[in-house]
Amino acid sequence: MAHRSEAGGAEDEADYVVVGAGSAGCVLAARLSESGRHKVVLLEAGSKDSSPWIHIPLGYGKLFNDPKVNWLYATEPQPELEGRVVKQPRGKVLGGSSSINGLVYIRGQHEDFDLWRQQGCTGWSFADVLPYFRRAEDQMRGADDFHGSGGPLAVSDRTEPHPLCDAFIEACAEGELPRNEDFNGARQEGAGYYQMTARRGRRCSTAVGYLKPARSRANLRVITEAHATKVLFEGRRAVGVEYRRGGETRRVTARREVILSGGAINSPQLLQLSGIGSADLLGRHGIPVVAERRDVGEAFQDHLQVRVVLRCTQPITLNDDMASLLGQARIGLRYLLQRKGPLTVCAGYAGAFFRTDERLATPDVQVHFLTFSTDRMGDSLHAFPGFTASTCQLRPESRGSVRITSADPLAAPAIDPNYLGTELDRRTNVEGIKRLRHYLSMPAMQPFIVKEEIPGAETRTDDEILAYVRQAGTTIYHPSCSCRMGGDPESVVDERLRVRGVEGLRVADGSIMPSVVSGNTNAAIIMIGEKAADMILAEAR
Known part of the structure; x- marks a missing residue:
């Protein structure tokens, strides 16, 4: 007997x-x-x-x-971060991480895709993927050679400037880093305000932009609270998915294809649970091998973030706004009446992309500039007027892994980003802090300072800065590459x-990146979804 979905339709076949x-x-x-x-x-x-x-942009701090x-x-304890365990938040909700991320809209560099x-990866050069970026986008500035309008994904400018951000952008110019009005245009290098995936002060996740308008279609069923436990195979052909919902194990059959879009952690985990992965790993957990693919879960990458916190001379930071009930009320009222103010800000109010070595062809470090400060993201704000500028190495060499720890699909996998695993990564993070300090000076x-x-003025030498990076470095939430695409x-x-090695099964999410893009990953993952859909439909004709 077929189960029923939330919409009341048969849940056993698609x-x-x-x-x-x-x-x-x-x-x-x-x-x-x-x-x-x-x-x-x-x-x-x-x-x-x-x-x-x-749906409130700054609400990501509550999530x-x-x-x-x-x-x-x-993560697993990280040897190069003094054995620390690093939190890896991932969205478990309609919209996934696009519903809980910092909303920064960055595509990466043209050279990443080339x-x-x-x-x-034939068909994945910048010229190949640009049409999909443009098709996805509803750019508030209108369409041009690099941008689209009328797409499902709202991309907007800040609701208003901020004196600290203006000062940072001007300081970068003084330090010979040019202004850049569009990090997703002809070039990425420079300093400026970030655009964000929002419309009129509200987040535009893919659940809002893509799924909500499609929910009324009779041929689409969305089943929430459905934890996929296994891809089902007949021989080497994927024929469906087993999942748990409401304490029951259920199945849905795929007449054409199963597409995994669980992200860089859940997709390799589900492949391994389904018998696709290293035979040694699967054998340790008693999982029969469907196809030995040793690279499933390997080559994992993530961006490391290192924050510099400044004490401000003026009470103009979010720390000050949130310090009293009256200030909080003002913020809430501005948002409700005008859709402006701190609640409309994304996780990078302003920012910069720069090169730590002038011999490099493109920037290798990104800066996120925020008008608040805290010890850790998600914690309470500091009691003093404070703001933050963080660095992020754009192209880490380090590669890690995502591996199941049990045949139990509810058990979290072992996540090892291998942060700072190479000398280049350690050197770039140190140089990034030094260059950021140069602009801040x-x-x-x-x-304003x-x-x-x-870390404070006493942290000066390269060894001292590296020690701080080890003590304080953390994820900037860009896991990728664990089901890498390649020729x-x-x-x-x-x-x-x-x-590879099976039929009727694809992966389409951030895990397929051969190498992580130079910037925030959400825009590129949406592009991957757009391009994947085109390829699937082309083969269905």
């Missing part, structure tokens, strides 16, 4: 089964169901995106430790995102 309603999964569900010709089932382990904090919308993953093409910033609070036979998926 043309396409998409696992994970995140940044790429919502795109796939919307695009694959668009024509009405194909029946699509979308499985999401989390619940509906009903929390008000999801770091919320198990209702967050997997609350953590490198993918050179690594054997420029005349335009001086009226009492002192550097963290080589060892890659997990081919250039059409088909899992």
Whole structure:
């Protein structure tokens, strides 16, 4: 007897089964169901995106430790970070991490995608992927050679400037880093304000932009609180997905394909649980091998973030705004009446991309500039007027892994980003802090700085800075590459995102990146969803 979905339809069969309603999964569900010709089932382990904090841009700070919308993953102890365990928040809700992220809209560098093409990923050069970025985008500035309008994903400017951000951008110019009005245009290098995935002061996740308009389609079923436990095979062909919901084990059959969009942690985990991975790893957990793919879960990358906290001379930071009930009331009222103020700010109010070595062709460090300060993201703000500038190495050499620790699908995998695993990564992080301090020392910033609070003026030498990086470095939430795409036979998926060694199974999410893009990853993952949908539909004709 077929189970019933939330919409009341039969839950046992579809043309396409998409696992994970995140940044790429919502795109796939919307695009694959668009024509009405194909029946699509979308499985999401989390619940509906009903929390008000999801839809308020600055509300992401309330979601770091919320198990209702967050997997609350953590890494293995990191040897190069003094054995620390680093939190790895991932969205467990409609919209996935696009519902809990910092909303910064950055695509990466043109050269990132050209490198993918050179690594054997035919059809993934910048010229190839630009149409998908443009198709996704509803750019508030209008369409041009690099941008689109009328797409599902709202991309907007800041609601208003801030004197600290203006000073930072001017200080970078004084330090010979040019202003840049569009980090997603002709070039990335420079300093400026970030754009964000929001519309009129509200977050535009893929659940809002893509899935919500598609929910009324009769050929699309969205099943929440459905934890996928296994891809089902007949021989080497994927024929469906087993999942748990409400204490029951259920199945949905895929007549055409199963597409995994669980992200860089959950997709390799589900492949391994389903018998696709290293035979040694699967054997240790008693999982029969369907296809030995040793690179499943390997080559994992993430961006490391290192924060510098400054004490401000003026009470103009969010720390000051939030210090009293009256200040909090003012912020709330401005948001409700005008859709302006601190609640509309993303996780990078302003920022910069720069090169730590002038011999480099493109920037290798990104700065996120924020008008508040805290010891850790998600913690209480500092009691003093403070602001933050963080560095992020854009192209780490370090590679890690994601590996199951049990045959139990509810057990979290072992996540090892291998932060600072190479000498280049250690050197770049040190040089990044030194270059950031150079910009912060420029005349335009001086009226606003009492002192550097963290790590402080006593941290000066390269060895001292590296020690601070080890003590304080943390994720900037860009896990990727754990089901890497490539032209080589060892890659997990081919250039059409088909899992090698089996049939009827693809992966389409941030895990397929051959190398992490130079910047925030959400825009590129949405592009991956758009391009994957095109490829799947082309093969369905």
